[in-house]
Amino acid sequence: MKGYIDIHSHILPGIDDGARDFETSMKMLKIAEENGIEGIILTPHHKPMRNSAGAGKVKALIDQLDKKSRESGMGIQLYAGNEFYYSSETVHVLEEKQACTMAGSGYVLVEFGPMDELDYIRKGIYQMLLAGYRPILAHAERYGSVCARAEYVEDLIAMGCYIQVNAGSILGQFGWKEKQEVRKLLKKELVHFVATDAHGSQRRTPALLDCARYLEKKYGKEYTERLLHANPMQVIADRYI
Numbered sequence: 721m722k723g724y725i726d727i728h729s730h731i732l733p734g735i736d737d738g739a740r741d742f743e744t745s746m747k748m749l750k751i752a753e754e755n756g757i758e759g760i761i762l763t764p765h766h767k768p769m770r771n772s773a774g775a776g777k778v779k780a781l782i783d784q785l786d787k788k789s790r791e792s793g794m795g796i797q798l799y800a801g802n803e804f805y806y807s808s809e810t811v812h813v814l815e816e817k818q819a820c821t822m823a824g825s826g827y828v829l830v831e832f833g834p835m836d837e838l839d840y841i842r843k844g845i846y847q848m849l850l851a852g853y854r855p856i857l858a859h860a861e862r863y864g865s866v867c868a869r870a871e872y873v874e875d876l877i878a879m880g881c882y883i884q885v886n887a888g889s890i891l892g893q894f895g896w897k898e899k900q901e902v903r904k905l906l907k908k909e910l911v912h913f914v915a916t917d918a919h920g921s922q923r924r925t926p927a928l929l930d931c932a933r934y935l936e937k938k939y940g941k942e943y944t945e946r947l948l949h950a951n952p953m954q955v956i957a958d959r960y961i
């Protein structure tokens with residue numbers, strides 16, 4: 721397989737609850753590189769009423785981090801993104817280009833509250849689709865209402881939503897429940913992306929290798945390649961999956 725592309729990460733420094741400073745960001749990039757990651761979409765949180773850093777700030781930080789990483793001999797490609805905490809403002813924020821879609825494409829990474837009801841999540845996804853975006857549901861295994869039945873996930877996919885899950889959940893780092901949910905989705909091939917959702921260099925790191933090995937063994941090389949490389953490449957190229 722070619723290098724992995726991590727579509728969900730909090731590596732940019734001092735912008736959310738991810739990396740604190742450039743030193744941490746650089747440590748995280750090194751871990752990513754050691755894990756065979758060749759491209760990363762940087763997706764700092766964008767939450768309503770939180771004074772989240774806008775698109776300009778995200779792009780400026782990426783330019784700085786990119787320069788530092790190249791100076792230290794790393795070759796990881798960095799792309800701009802955001803992880804939107806869905807609200808009635810999300811579509812407006814996107815249309816005004818106040819925050820970033822995924823690598824400048826029509827894809828948008830979106831999260832909901834873990835206790836949000838299925839109907840609310842479905843309507844939110846629908847609003848984004850209506851506005852012409854391609855929503856990617858972040859860490860789908862976290863929402864009890866969505867995972868209650870595989871059919872609910874199938875319905876979201878049929879609407880035009882894409883499903884991302886966290887590598888750590890697959891390995892059981894967030895508890896038994898999320899591990900069960902995520903493996904259930906993988907078994908039915910209801911997942912489009914596995915990403916790290918990395919927040920630091922000590923814990924919740926941008927590690928993918930152990931997860932990739934597990935995926936290959938359990939679900940085969942072909943599906944693993946789609947999850948970690950081919951589908952992310954379609955996002956970057958702004959093509960349909």
Ligand SMILES: [Fe+2]
Nearest residue numbers: 728729803917
């Ligand atoms: Fe995240």
